[in-house]
Amino acid sequence: MLFKNVIGQTRIKLQLTKGVADNRVSHAQLFLGPEGSGNLAMALAYSQYINCENKQTVAIEDGTVHGDSCGTCPSCLKAQKFIHPDIHFTFPFVKTDKKEVCADWMVEWRQFMLNTPYGGYNEWITQIIEGENKQGNITARECQEIMRRLSLKNYESTYKIIILWLPEYLGNEGNRLLKILEEPPENTVFMLIAHDQERIINTIMSRVQIVKFPRIADQDMIPAIVERFKVGLPQAKKIAALSDGNFNEATQLIDIHEDANTTMIREWMEACYRHNVKALFAWNDRFVKMGREQQKNFFQYCLHFFREVLLLEAGAGSLSKLSDAELKTAEGLGKVLGVDRITFILELFDKCIYFVERNVNAKIMMTFVSVTLLKQFQSNSINTRPFYEKWSR
Ligand SMILES: [Zn+2]
Incomplete structure (x- = not known):
């Protein structure tokens, strides 16, 4: 080399x-x-x-x-x-x-x-x-x-x-x-x-x-992604932001279709918001069928997405790295959830990555994650009881 x-x-x-x-x-x-x-x-x-x-x-x-x-x-x-x-x-x-x-x-x-x-x-x-x-x-x-x-x-x-x-x-x-x-x-x-x-x-x-x-600096990472994967600058910037200076991560993220992730988040959140348990469990089934790497990447995308929702809610929308399609969903979610719940959800997703990496039973995990999310949309108070304490015993 x-x-x-x-x-x-x-x-x-x-x-x-x-x-x-x-x-x-x-x-x-x-x-x-x-x-x-x-x-x-x-x-x-x-x-x-x-x-x-x-x-x-x-x-x-x-x-x-x-x-x-x-x-x-x-x-x-x-x-x-x-x-x-x-x-x-x-x-x-x-x-x-x-x-x-x-x-x-x-x-x-x-x-x-x-x-x-x-x-x-x-x-x-x-x-x-x-x-x-x-x-x-x-x-x-x-x-x-x-x-x-x-x-x-x-x-x-x-x-x-x-x-x-x-x-x-x-x-x-x-x-x-x-x-x-x-x-x-x-x-x-x-x-x-x-x-x-x-x-x-x-x-x-x-x-x-x-x-x-x-970690590799964004200014070096972005041109490397463009050159090696032949993707456009906006997508390269997004992947660089998600991969946080880890080129191995960037390589894996390139395979994930951004729009597919946005659609998945939207459908998931919609099922929670509308309290549609049937749709929620159908969504869970689809998630469980994805490979472990794909599941991890989805949660990484969720982290990125909800961080942006938090920025929007904090009034720092001008810093947002979201595309137009994502922005619409993000604004809606921000209004419904508010800063405290979004912070709680970010912690939840962070734990999910930890558990996916350790090869937990995805079906059981997702049941708890989805139900926990559902409650965030439902109640006036934040459900801060960590879901993982319940089932990881
Ligand atoms: Zn030589």
Whole structure:
């Protein structure tokens, strides 16, 4: 991957390429950033750049310059196909009888890096490994494998690079790597790619140089969405707002038809408002049939939508990002519900995402959610009793 194909994060590109130019490549670095911020993509670009035989410079908009790989030298060609003999990968996986180390999963892993370099643990484990209910991890055997690879001579490049994706899944096995992280063989670079600092053992944290990745800025996200998904600017802006700097999320949201979501919300709210229980349960049945990702995305859209309703009610309509069709529904809802109930509903939807992610029974959840909503339209007082306390026991 070239740096130019990594979305935004210009400051980090500058910092990394300058480090190479000044011959100051730290031997153990932790790329720490939220999911979808592009820290794996950056590691792929960085590892290719370090070993590129014909490094380039590119000028960016504000006149500053950073390095990039040529993309055509023998080293780049191999790096781009993820078959460079001096760039090694370790990642969480599900151990089976036939597949005991990461090397056994390389075909799938290359596919993942090619198609989903902004993907997270869930995409990798559920879509690629299909071990939906199995927990992936990085095993003791895989740690030994890293040591073995490090003991070999470099094949063709000056630097040997180990890209370790999600050290969160190392657990205490990570202690096996401490010595090597502290004193790696000459010209070895460790790149650890992590999302959650809390889940990495302290002994590792204290031995790496941390490069912090912010969420992708809207100004970088919007053109990337337009270019990669061939959508119009208004839709790209909306997806950027919804995905909150997470390109993985943006990729998933692109599949969701905006109008379909608006219609669904309108029908749902109408059934609640008119106290039409039959329509409400028919709506629930339709919702339950959607896939889990689609359900999650719908609630994310609901969060976005009701935040806008809140803005309208607070008199900040000029800031609204809603389309004309959405605006009509939103204004009506704002008038009927008022600020307190809307706030309560936002909390409700936030909890729904939490439960959908944890694979709860959608039918039971939606019965409670719909009935709770119904009550918001009915009573004069707010029903603040959290629905989830009732059924999650
Ligand atoms: Zn090159």
